[in-house]
Amino acid sequence: MIELKNLGKKYKSKNLEIVAIEDVNLTIKDGEIYGIIGLSGAGKSTLVRCINLLEIPTLGQVIIDGEDITKISRKKLLELRRSIGMIFQGFNLLEQRTVIRNVMFPLEIAGEKLDKAKTRAMELLKLIGLEDRASSYPSQLSGGQKQRVAIARALATNPKYLLCDEATSALDPNTTRSILDLLKQINDTMGVTIIVITHEMRVIDQICDRVAVLDQSRIAEEGKVSEVFINPKSKIAKELIFPDKKANFEIHGGRRIRLTFHPDYSMEPLISEMILECQIPISILFADIKEIDGGSYGQMIVELPSENKDAEKIITWLTNSVIEWQEEV
Amino acid sequence: MFSEMFLKLWNNGIIQKGIWETIYMTFLSSAIAYVIGLPLGVILNVTGKEGIRPMPILNRILGFIVNFFRSIPFIILMVAMLPVAKLIVGVSLGNKAMIVMLVIASTPYIARMVESSLKEVNAGVIEAAQSMGTNNIQIICKVLLPEAKPALITGAVISMVTILGYSAMSATIGGTGLGQIAISYGHQRFNSDVTWCCVFLTVIIVQIIQEFGMWIAHKTDKRIHD
Numbered sequence: 001m002i003e004l005k006n007l008g009k010k011y012k013s014k015n016l017e018i019v020a021i022e023d024v025n026l027t028i029k030d031g032e033i034y035g036i037i038g039l040s041g042a043g044k045s046t047l048v049r050c051i052n053l054l055e056i057p058t059l060g061q062v063i064i065d066g067e068d069i070t071k072i073s074r075k076k077l078l079e080l081r082r083s084i085g086m087i088f089q090g091f092n093l094l095e096q097r098t099v100i101r102n103v104m105f106p107l108e109i110a111g112e113k114l115d116k117a118k119t120r121a122m123e124l125l126k127l128i129g130l131e132d133r134a135s136s137y138p139s140q141l142s143g144g145q146k147q148r149v150a151i152a153r154a155l156a157t158n159p160k161y162l163l164c165d166e167a168t169s170a171l172d173p174n175t176t177r178s179i180l181d182l183l184k185q186i187n188d189t190m191g192v193t194i195i196v197i198t199h200e201m202r203v204i205d206q207i208c209d210r211v212a213v214l215d216q217s218r219i220a221e222e223g224k225v226s227e228v229f230i231n232p233k234s235k236i237a238k239e240l241i242f243p244d245k246k247a248n249f250e251i252h253g254g255r256r257i258r259l260t261f262h263p264d265y266s267m268e269p270l271i272s273e274m275i276l277e278c279q280i281p282i283s284i285l286f287a288d289i290k291e292i293d294g295g296s297y298g299q300m301i302v303e304l305p306s307e308n309k310d311a312e313k314i315i316t317w318l319t320n321s322v323i324e325w326q327e328e329v
Numbered sequence: 330m331f332s333e334m335f336l337k338l339w340n341n342g343i344i345q346k347g348i349w350e351t352i353y354m355t356f357l358s359s360a361i362a363y364v365i366g367l368p369l370g371v372i373l374n375v376t377g378k379e380g381i382r383p384m385p386i387l388n389r390i391l392g393f394i395v396n397f398f399r400s401i402p403f404i405i406l407m408v409a410m411l412p413v414a415k416l417i418v419g420v421s422l423g424n425k426a427m428i429v430m431l432v433i434a435s436t437p438y439i440a441r442m443v444e445s446s447l448k449e450v451n452a453g454v455i456e457a458a459q460s461m462g463t464n465n466i467q468i469i470c471k472v473l474l475p476e477a478k479p480a481l482i483t484g485a486v487i488s489m490v491t492i493l494g495y496s497a498m499s500a501t502i503g504g505t506g507l508g509q510i511a512i513s514y515g516h517q518r519f520n521s522d523v524t525w526c527c528v529f530l531t532v533i534i535v536q537i538i539q540e541f542g543m544w545i546a547h548k549t550d551k552r553i554h555d
Binding site: 052054077078079080081082084085086088090092093094095096097105106108109110137138139150153157163 | 457458461
């Protein structure tokens, strides 16, 4: 279990103090995939680096399995880092080493014998499906393959945790999907707790159990992915869930409400029923469907007629229906 | 076609000896200069602001010393360092003393060359290694130096060519080699064919070092080719 308590990090230069993260409190349970989402500059990268102390927090505690690691010796910290794998947006493979020697690298560092390290590395290459590229160099691989090698390398020392810093941001959608599937598989079969940092909602949708939304150095909201998705409370969460929706719809005077469709009713023509029964036209401003935990969650923003009576009629209909709704501000 | 002087020098094996002396001074000086310059460059890199172990005061002191020696023209440095050569090898004349000069002059240059080669190593790769629990010595030996290897070899080639140039200059205060032949037999005795012959031979040596060095650098670099 990883607990972050009252965590803060400030950078000081001569006449300027930059707050990277502030007052962060999080608990990441063993075995889950935890997402941290935010726009660039929100402090995500700093936050994830505080977990393995690549960045030293200026305030607060990082408690891993009950031990506050900000207080342990450097020697113990180096050992601890072997139980926390990490992968990066830029893959960061050693360019002058072959694929297999990249995977062997952390084992070498840990003082593992050469033949044992080789066997373990081959096992991992098999897992990621690149055993035939063992003696290739990173420059001969595609982005997705490089990230797979980086994953194998991060897993070499059998870590309990895996930190992913924008691991799919440099990849195309199909490759992203396959890397996320691999992470999910690693989580399922090896029980590795995974912490995913991203600015892309689809990454959170696809694999995360819980999510924290980071905004301007602080956690804006946190919870189960489906809950945050159905009922985002913070402005930033709404923006991330509807990335294409630029908040400036022309307001014609009508109220705008946001409808959420639960997967159980995804096959029913709810909107048609509403319009037919109320006999009132509405305009649809935004609509989207997302897959979370195998279910399809629909989101729609509609504008009600400016006539108050008509609007109330629809509201009443909605309140009695299975659709969840919320006034958009 | 050749002057009498040239044939005399050739027949007595003086030019051949000059070639050998130039090569031997260049290689030996480079080797010794790298023994000192490589660690110095590593220290400059790791203690720098962006390094893996920033130590601003040490970095500034070393940086100052390096800059100080680099800013003195070689010909002046040579004269100034004669007593030092005498202190180290017991003589202030001849090849032994010249090698001391060449090492003193080229070490700071090499240190900067090494420092900048190491700077080329992707910071992300260093960070990835740190995330695996590497200590700083392991980062230097297993990440920085191997990843910077092609740049280091290229730097070594450039350094050696510079040292070869210095070795010719050292002839003015008692060094030997092709430079000395060019000056004392060619220039001072008005045998321009001797001078040009020395220039030509120097060009060939430089070309060989350059081509061979770059070939190795390219061969060992795994980033570009299959």
